[in-house]
Amino acid sequence: MPRSIRCSLSDRQSLYTRISSALCSTRHRALYSTSFFTLRGALEDHFGVKLAFRNCHRVALFQKDQLDGSYEAFISPRSQLLNQSPELVDC
Numbered sequence: 654m655p656r657s658i659r660c661s662l663s664d665r666q667s668l669y670t671r672i673s674s675a676l677c678s679t680r681h682r683a684l685y686s687t688s689f690f691t692l693r694g695a696l697e698d699h700f701g702v703k704l705a706f707r708n709c710h711r712v713a714l715f716q717k718d719q720l721d722g723s724y725e726a727f728i729s730p731r732s733q734l735l736n737q738s739p740e741l742v743d744c
Contacts, residue, residue, distance in 0.1 A: 707736055
């Protein structure tokens with residue numbers, strides 16, 4: 654059962670500020686993500702390629718009409734883990 658927690662006004666304002674900035678940050682990330690995928694789709698369609706990312710820091714281009722085992726191998730979870738760099742774990 655939830656219990657009531659009493660907070661001072663300054664604690665509540667601080668909490669409100671932290672929640673507000675987290676939500677604002679989330680909105681910006683969502684906007685960035687939406688625009689990124691729109692741009693990515695336009696590039697893929699225009700050039701007839703498929704962009705593939707591995708661990709957010711390695712990119713490869715594959716011809717859309719030739720997506721074979723090499724594409725699947727590049728994006729596989731095994732490949733992601735084997736190519737993970739300790740410096741870039743939290744990218």
